[in-house]
Amino acid sequence: MNPARLAIINEEGKAVIHLDILDSQANLQDVLDAWQPLCDDRTIYKTYARGHYDACRACTSNCCDAADVTPDLISFQKMAVTLKIDGLSLLQQYCDPVSRQEGLIRLKSGPCVFLHHRQCTVYPVRSLLCRFYICTELSASTQDLIYRISLAGAAATQFFAVESGWLDEAARPETGFDLMFWNYMHQFKQHPAIDAFLRAANYQDIPAALFQKESNKACFIQAQSHI
Numbered sequence: 001m002n003p004a005r006l007a008i009i010n011e012e013g014k015a016v017i018h019l020d021i022l023d024s025q026a027n028l029q030d031v032l033d034a035w036q037p038l039c040d041d042r043t044i045y046k047t048y049a050r051g052h053y054d055a056c057r058a059c060t061s062n063c064c065d066a067a068d069v070t071p072d073l074i075s076f077q078k079m080a081v082t083l084k085i086d087g088l089s090l091l092q093q094y095c096d097p098v099s100r101q102e103g104l105i106r107l108k109s110g111p112c113v114f115l116h117h118r119q120c121t122v123y124p125v126r127s128l129l130c131r132f133y134i135c136t137e138l139s140a141s142t143q144d145l146i147y148r149i150s151l152a153g154a155a156a157t158q159f160f161a162v163e164s165g166w167l168d169e170a171a172r173p174e175t176g177f178d179l180m181f182w183n184y185m186h187q188f189k190q191h192p193a194i195d196a197f198l199r200a201a202n203y204q205d206i207p208a209a210l211f212q213k214e215s216n217k218a219c220f221i222q223a224q225s226h227i
């Protein structure tokens, strides 16, 4: 049985999706395996889906049109393998050059560089931000958990790129959310959750417990926005 499980709970008078992690040995792959069926689920309300009840693959107001995605490090490395290029080429060909000058790795967007004919061309290796985004109501603790996982993964990509000499360590955004994100990443560079991404080859290698609030509540911002 998967040690991570989805449930519908009542929170402040609303039915919301809630992710439970039942076992301290659970890893990020367990979390993703529990989460994936939401995309195909036609029984839950999705704000932007056709008729509000449809699978994500049928969606025409696709979130990939406007997503700003910093890939987590596992996804970044697997995308490079899938595209048969190295990490630097992935950065040069598929990431936004302006963001890179400002010290941030971000896929070219508007629409996402990997969206072709309304389909994601890197779907099996898409980033955690893409996997976790769902336009339905989530419990507060579930939002918190998935943002902490996604942001730690994205920060690991940034540090990996700096260590590889692909990103200027001194570059930084000037204002706004980008600057907040950059500051957050640098403030928590030594955090074990980011280190776990830097050392892992797969999501199975990363303990889910690293992201549960009790273990690091002082160390992660609670993000307010989605992708």
Ligand code: SF4
Pocket: 046, 047, 048, 049, 055, 056, 057, 059, 060, 061, 062, 063, 064, 133, 134, 135
């Ligand atoms: S999560 Fe994205 S793809 Fe899925 S229904 Fe919502 S907008 Fe469409």
Ligand code: SF4
Pocket: 063, 064, 067, 069, 112, 113, 114, 115, 119, 120, 121, 122, 123, 126, 127, 130
């Ligand atoms: S990588 Fe795929 S899922 Fe993510 S925004 Fe791009 S097209 Fe959408």
